[in-house]
Amino acid sequence: MSLKLKALLKSPWVFHLSTGSCNNCDIETLDCLTPRFDIERFGMLLVGSIKHADVLLVSGSCNRMSVERLKVLWDQVPKPCLVVAIGTCTGSRGLFIDSYNCPVPLDKIIPVDVYIPGCPPKPEAIIAGAVKLIQKVGGTL
Amino acid sequence: MTFIYLVVFGFAATAVLGLITSWIDRKVTARVQYRVGPPFLQPFIDLVKLLGKETVIPSGASRGVFLSAPLLGLTGVIVVSTILWVNQFFAEGFAGDWIVIIYLLAIPSLSLIIAGFASGNPLASLGASREMKLVIAYELPFILALLVPVISANSIRISGILEAQTTGIFAGSISGILAIIVAILCVQAKLAFVPFDIPEAETEIVEGPLVEYSGPGLAIFKLMKNMLFFVLPFFLIILFFGGLRLDGINLLWTILEYVGIVAIITVIRNTNPRVRIDQAVRFFWGPMTLIAAVAVILALNGL
Numbered sequence: 001m002s003l004k005l006k007a008l009l010k011s012p013w014v015f016h017l018s019t020g021s022c023n024n025c026d027i028e029t030l031d032c033l034t035p036r037f038d039i040e041r042f043g044m045l046l047v048g049s050i051k052h053a054d055v056l057l058v059s060g061s062c063n064r065m066s067v068e069r070l071k072v073l074w075d076q077v078p079k080p081c082l083v084v085a086i087g088t089c090t091g092s093r094g095l096f097i098d099s100y101n102c103p104v105p106l107d108k109i110i111p112v113d114v115y116i117p118g119c120p121p122k123p124e125a126i127i128a129g130a131v132k133l134i135q136k137v138g139g140t141l
Numbered sequence: 142m143t144f145i146y147l148v149v150f151g152f153a154a155t156a157v158l159g160l161i162t163s164w165i166d167r168k169v170t171a172r173v174q175y176r177v178g179p180p181f182l183q184p185f186i187d188l189v190k191l192l193g194k195e196t197v198i199p200s201g202a203s204r205g206v207f208l209s210a211p212l213l214g215l216t217g218v219i220v221v222s223t224i225l226w227v228n229q230f231f232a233e234g235f236a237g238d239w240i241v242i243i244y245l246l247a248i249p250s251l252s253l254i255i256a257g258f259a260s261g262n263p264l265a266s267l268g269a270s271r272e273m274k275l276v277i278a279y280e281l282p283f284i285l286a287l288l289v290p291v292i293s294a295n296s297i298r299i300s301g302i303l304e305a306q307t308t309g310i311f312a313g314s315i316s317g318i319l320a321i322i323v324a325i326l327c328v329q330a331k332l333a334f335v336p337f338d339i340p341e342a343e344t345e346i347v348e349g350p351l352v353e354y355s356g357p358g359l360a361i362f363k364l365m366k367n368m369l370f371f372v373l374p375f376f377l378i379i380l381f382f383g384g385l386r387l388d389g390i391n392l393l394w395t396i397l398e399y400v401g402i403v404a405i406i407t408v409i410r411n412t413n414p415r416v417r418i419d420q421a422v423r424f425f426w427g428p429m430t431l432i433a434a435v436a437v438i439l440a441l442n443g444l
Contacts, residue, residue, distance in 0.1 A: 004193035010186040038176040040167070043183050048347030051197055051355040054190070078195040078355040 008054055008080060009134050011043035015053030015077075019070055019106075021060030024120035025087035029057055031123040039127070055082045055133075058112075061089040061102045067109060074110045082113045082133060086126060091115045113137070146231070151223030156364060159371035160184040162403055166370070169407045184367065191360035199353050201261025210256035211354070211361035217248025218368045225375055228299040229384050239297050242376065243284060246331070249369055250276045253340070256362070257350030268349020271418050272340035275330055278425040279337075283327035285433035289320035290380040292440040299379060306383035315444050319436035321381050323429050328373045329406055330421070332366065336413035337421055345415075374402040 018026050032039050033046055047053055050073050062070065083106075088094040090106040106112055114136065116129035163184045171178025198204060221242055228234045250272060257269025291297050293316070294305035311317035330337035341349040351362055378384060378398055385395045416424070 003189065007186050007190035007193060011183065011190045035174050035176045038171070038178075040171060040179050041177045043179055043186060048343050049352045051353055052348070052351075052359060054194075076197060078197050080194070 005080075005137065009138055011045075012055045012082070012130075012134075013045045013047045013053055014055045014057050015047055015050050016057045017059070017070065017073065019058060019060035019066040019090070020063040021087060021089060025059035025089075028120045028123055029059065029086060029126060032126055037123050037127060039130075042130075044130075050076050051078060053077055053081065055084060056110075057084050057086055058090055058106055059086040061093055061096045061099070062104065062106050062109060063101045064103070070109060082137065083110055084129060084133060085112045085115045086121060086129075088117050088119045091117055094119060146223050146227055147219065150226040151219045154226070155219070155222040155368050155371055159364070159367035159369070160188070162370045162374075163367040165400065165403055166407045166410075169404060170411055173408070173411045188360050188364060191363065192357050194356035196356040196358060197353075199261055202353065203259050203261070206255060206259040207353075208358065210252045210259060211358050211365065213255065214249040214252030214365045215361050215368075217245050217252065218365050218372060221245045222368065222372045222375070225299070225372065225379060228303065229379065233300040234298050237297055238299050239287070239291060239302070242299070243287065246373075246376075247276065247280070249365055250331070252365075253350045253362075256354070257340075260350065260353035262353050264346045265350050265352050267346050268340045268342075268352070272333075272350065274418050275333075275337065275340055275421060278422040279327045279330040279429075282323050282425050282429040282433045283331070285430065285437055286320040286323040286327065287380060289316050289433075289436050289440045292437065293317070302380060303384045310381065310383045312381040314440075316436045316439035317381055319432050319439070321377065323433045323436070324377055324381075325402065325405060325409075326429060327425070328377065329409060330425070331373060332370055332406070334406065334410040336409070336416050338415055339418045339421055342415060370403075374399055374406075377402060 016026065016029055030046075031037065044055075056073075056077060058070070060066065085091055085106050089096060089102075090112075093099075093102050093105050096102045114129050114133040116126055118125055121129070161184075164179070164181055167183070168178040196208075198207060224234065224238055224242055224245075228238065254269045254272050254276075257265040257272065260266075290302050290311050293311050293314070294302040296302060296305065312321055333339075333341050341351065346352070351359060354362060375385070378395070382398050385399075386392070387395065
């Protein structure tokens with residue numbers, strides 16, 4: 001594993017993006033930053049600007065309005081960047097599967113590295129997903 | 142010899158100590174919030190990671206200025222720290238190096254302003270204009286407070302100030318205590334920490350001037366800020382506490398002074414809300430300038 005990748009896995013700064021979710025996944029994601037779970041132990045920080053991000057946390061059902069913004073953000077993010085799909089909506093569109101407004105799931109739009117199912121997923125599940133992401137990219141899974 | 146001073150002390154030693162300082166800051170912040178906090182090497186890992194990332198240049202930015210602004214700021218900090226290290230351990234400085242340091246300490250803020258306006262982002266411009274107002278606000282009390290050791294030592298050379306403190310440190314006098322209170326609050330604003338993180342308010346204008354920076358540019362800015370986080374307490378220790386002394390028990394005393402100043406800055410940062418820019422200007426031009434002026438008058442009377 002190169003030094004670049006090693007450093008990336010030791011300090012993944014996350015950017016949180018909601019593509020029209022019901023806010024439940026967002027609340028559970030922010031729970032991970034609270035003192036109880038404290039993901040800064042692993043070097044993770046929540047950043048406000050997409051230009052500083054290494055990991056894109058996407059939640060929501062990718063509706064027609066937000067997909068354009070999602071694509072712009074994906075073009076702006078400095079590579080290498082990993083994508084985590086949080087919640088059932090991003091993975092399979094959940095109960096919006098028949099909606100006119102949610103034509104495709106997230107992985108048809110941008111490459112997704114790890115899926116965390118749940119409606120909403122518990123903070124423990126999100127942390128477990130992050131660990132699996134690190135193992136997958138680091139080649140130990 | 143100049144090369145060794147610049148690269149080994151001015152850059153490498155300052156960078157390592159600055160990154161360690163930023164780890165202390167993050168760890169203390171975490172402990173205040175009942176968290177565990179990042180591991181010791183975290184600032185170094187962040188730096189390596191950022192250096193390996195892609196640089197995205199926004200289409201509205203002016204390319205040359207956007208890319209050279211971080212280097213400008215880093216150069217300023219390196220020169221300041223070189224002057225301080227050389228005065229501390231190696232040779233006598235030149236007459237008026239105190240003035241040169243005050244000038245050079247404005248360069249990092251200046252580079253942030255340039256970076257903000259070159260980014261072509263409304264949030265960055267907003268941050269840069271706030272940074273400009275903040276510089277105007279804190280420079281007056283900062284210079285007045287730093288004038289106190291110059292008056293007490295009756296010398297405008299850093300080596301003269303250090304020499305005058307061999308008998309007794311300036312932090313022991315009334316004027317010194319008042320000046321150090323003002324100076325620490327100005328350092329807080331210079332480092333753009335809460336409550337004076339108005340130019341970089343993360344929750345409001347997402348890091349202000351740094352919003353468009355990615356990869357190596359951001360890494361250099363972070364490094365510059367961390368180096369400044371070492372250089373400013375170091376400067377205060379030289380002016381008010383008689384400098385770093387590394388012989389015997391004095392080594393422990395030096396480390397305690399340094400970590401103490403850093404801890405005070407961190408605790409102020411963790412226990413205060415962000416103020417508005419007009420409140421910050423009023424705070425620095427009102428009470429802070431007044432206290433600094435009183436300190437200068439007391440120092441002129443030998444107190």
